[in-house]
Amino acid sequence: xxxxxxxxxxxxxxxxxxIPVAKTVGSNRxxxxxxxxxxLGDPSTSKEEQWKLRYHRVGVALxxxxxxxxxxxxxxxxx
Numbered sequence: 001x002x003x004x005x006x007x008x009x010x011x012x013x014x015x016x017x018x019i020p021v022a023k024t025v026g027s028n029r030x031x032x033x034x035x036x037x038x039x040l041g042d043p044s045t046s047k048e049e050q051w052k053l054r055y056h057r058v059g060v061a062l063x064x065x066x067x068x069x070x071x072x073x074x075x076x077x078x079x
Contacts, residue, residue, distance in 0.1 A: 002027045013064045015039060015057065019074055029064040030074045031057060 003026045005012045014027040017039060022030045033039035040057055041050040056078055064075045 011065055013061045013075075015061055023072055023074075026072075028069060028072055029067070030072070031061045031064060032074065032077055033057065 002012055002014050002022075006028065011029070012027075013029040013031055014022050015031045015033050016022040016027070017033040017035055019030055019032055034042055034053070040054045042053065043050075045053070060075050060077050064073070067073070067075075
């Protein structure tokens, strides 16, 4: 689906925890997430920590949208 959206001229960032799968299906801009059931959070941490984590990952995704790329790119996130 990512490739079809980009064919329509819309830049897209895929946030995924299985980056190898995202690469295989042809995603161009990828941001790693945390886990399958909680892609942008970790329920074992405080709400404040979860907010920081989400804020950071979404910020990376927004930067990825603005970045010109030549090939498939995985954008780095803080662990």
